[in-house]
Amino acid sequence: MIYAIFMLLVLLTLVAAWRRDVLELPLFVVTVLWVLIHLVGDMTTPLTLSF
């Protein structure tokens, strides 16, 4: 489900961009940071995401 949430956040960011909403950039930053944290978590623990 976490990946579905990432994509949902992408979709929400797109909707915010469409509406020229001020939330667009904060949503983008939150999504990027969350994906980055998830990726670093994978890199620093035994293989979980891999392959």
Add this chain to the structure above:
Amino acid sequence: MAQLYLLAVTLNVWVLFAVLAAAFGVQLWLGEPPCPLCVMQRTALMLAGLGPLHILLRANNAMLTARVAAVGQGMAIVAASLGAIAAARQILLHILPGDAGFGSPVLGLHLYTWCFIAFACQIAASGVLAIAAGFLTDSKVSWPATRITAIAFAAIVVANLLSVIAEAGLHWELPSDPVGYLLFK
């Protein structure tokens, strides 16, 4: 100049759309559900698309300014860098001699290797377009392709969203080596 810039930005979105559609096509055609790292790369491709879409959606029927262009290209570079890290991670996981890699190769390379190339190209393209943004003069523009471009991109995001829900089912994480769609099991 503004029209030419928007044409380049629109093409950028459609190239990312094509990469996402190709990955989705391979998933359906070869019956190979994406692994978690593959899904993260797809997410990064979508995030990279939000940069040029920011420019299109802010500029259409309004002003195309260097500020709007800079923010959009910055978004694309940040997202593409994130995707390049994920793709490089996956390439390194399969770098040992004798490792067949994950999934079927397409045109001799695995999808994560193609993804790394795509992210590198995106960073280069956004860099060039960021430089070009410095030569933009603020101008009011109307760009009819904006609407269909944004709708198409939203559609591919929704398709991937439904796919990943089907693949993960009610589980928080995806299996590291997925072979089917857990929602239907």
